[in-house]
Amino acid sequence: MPFDVQVVVDSPSPHALADWWAEALGWQVEPQDEALIRRLVESGAAAESDTTTHRGALVWAAGAAVTSTEPGRPRVLFQLVPEAKTVKNRLHLDIRVGTDRQEGEVARLVGLGARELWRGAQGPFTWVTLADPEGNEFCVT
Numbered sequence: 001m002p003f004d005v006q007v008v009v010d011s012p013s014p015h016a017l018a019d020w021w022a023e024a025l026g027w028q029v030e031p032q033d034e035a036l037i038r039r040l041v042e043s044g045a046a047a048e049s050d051t052t053t054h055r056g057a058l059v060w061a062a063g064a065a066v067t068s069t070e071p072g073r074p075r076v077l078f079q080l081v082p083e084a085k086t087v088k089n090r091l092h093l094d095i096r097v098g099t100d101r102q103e104g105e106v107a108r109l110v111g112l113g114a115r116e117l118w119r120g121a122q123g124p125f126t127w128v129t130l131a132d133p134e135g136n137e138f139c140v141t
Contacts, residue, residue: 006065007076007093010085011134014078015054018064020133021076024109025095030065030075034058085135093138094127102128105140 011017015029022029037058040046052061065077076093097105106128110116114130117137121127127139 005074007074009076009078009136010081011063011078012081012084013134014063014080015052015059017132017134018066018076018078019055020113021078022066023112024114024132025066025068027066027068027073027076030067032057032059032064089137092136095138095140097140099126102126102140106130109140 009017018029021027034057037046037051037060041048041051050061051058053059054064061080063077063079065075067073067075095105095109106116109130113133117129117131119126119128125141127141129137129139131137
């Protein structure tokens, strides 16, 4: 039986990082049901401390997700953790755009707040490794 896969990124600021990645990927931040959250808090099933306000809306503090409108793309969840990133990622995302669009995408992402770390090549294949605003490495290939 096949499984769905979700990519999870730890973050001390998951809502802000989800906003950044939604912009970077051209995806959308998955909406949260503010009315449901209020009902769960009012009924005692959740605590007020489980929530926060982001961009004027009541949301779960524990995280935010981004999704693509195209089927088959994985959901990316940004999960609240208390600590900042301290070491190199053991897993990273590749944004695959093709050689003809690579430099333009790198420039666009740097303009959004990414930082270029290094460039690599293997035969005809090239990549640019960037870091998102929290330092998580990813490649543009």
